[in-house]
Amino acid sequence: MQQMRSDFGFAKALRLLNAAQYRSVFNDNLVRSAHPHLLILARPNTLGHPRLGLVIAKKHVRNATDRNQIKRISRETFRLQQHQLPPLDTVVLARPGVGDLDKAALTKLLNKLWRKLAKRAHQAKQKP
Numbered sequence: 001m002q003q004m005r006s007d008f009g010f011a012k013a014l015r016l017l018n019a020a021q022y023r024s025v026f027n028d029n030l031v032r033s034a035h036p037h038l039l040i041l042a043r044p045n046t047l048g049h050p051r052l053g054l055v056i057a058k059k060h061v062r063n064a065t066d067r068n069q070i071k072r073i074s075r076e077t078f079r080l081q082q083h084q085l086p087p088l089d090t091v092v093l094a095r096p097g098v099g100d101l102d103k104a105a106l107t108k109l110l111n112k113l114w115r116k117l118a119k120r121a122h123q124a125k126q127k128p
Contacts (some may be wrong), residue, residue, distance in 0.1 A: 010079045016053030016089060025053065025091045031124055033117040037098040040113050042088040042121065050085040052078045054092050061099040070094060073103060077110040085114065086121045 016022055029041035045051065054074055056067045074092050092110075101109065 010075055013047075014049065014051055014078075014082065016051050016091065021051075021089065022053050022055075022091060025089050029091075031088065031117060031121045033113040033120065035095075035109060035113060037095050037101060038109060038113060039093040039095060040090055040117050041093065042090040042117055044121070044125075045087050045089045048087050050078075050082055050088045050090060052090055052092070056092075056094040060094045060096050063099065066099040067094075069103070070098060070106065073106050074110060077107060077114060081111065081114040081118075085118050086125070088117070088121055090117070 016025070025041055025043050028043045030044065031042040033040040033042075052075065054071050056070050056074075058067070061067045061070060078090075078092075098106070
């Protein structure tokens with residue numbers, strides 16, 4: 001029995017893949033969503049769907065399993081929120097202390113930041 005594919009995947013087209021794509025977000029970020037533990041930078045793209053990049057530095061999260069957990073939760077929240085997001089290239093940056101959050105707190109925080117980012121992107125689009 002074949003399962004039907006959902007529209008909530010995380011295909012290669014939904015990822016920032018090379019340094020030039022990351023650099024464009026860092027240089028031209030028009031929208032940001034910040035918290036003391038995480039920062040999301042974004043810029044509009046012309047693809048019609050959002051894309052995600054992750055920067056979880058060893059400097060801020062020493063343990064590799066904690067870094068991987070942060071990446072997994074970031075990808076999962078993005079995957080579930082992607083249909084509410086406008087077409088943006090986004091980069092999630094870890095800040096000091098993010099490794100101390102448990103899974104539930106991190107998920108809640110990321111969902112809040114994705115909603116804030118979508119709202120700010122919509123407001124930025126309205127401005128001339």
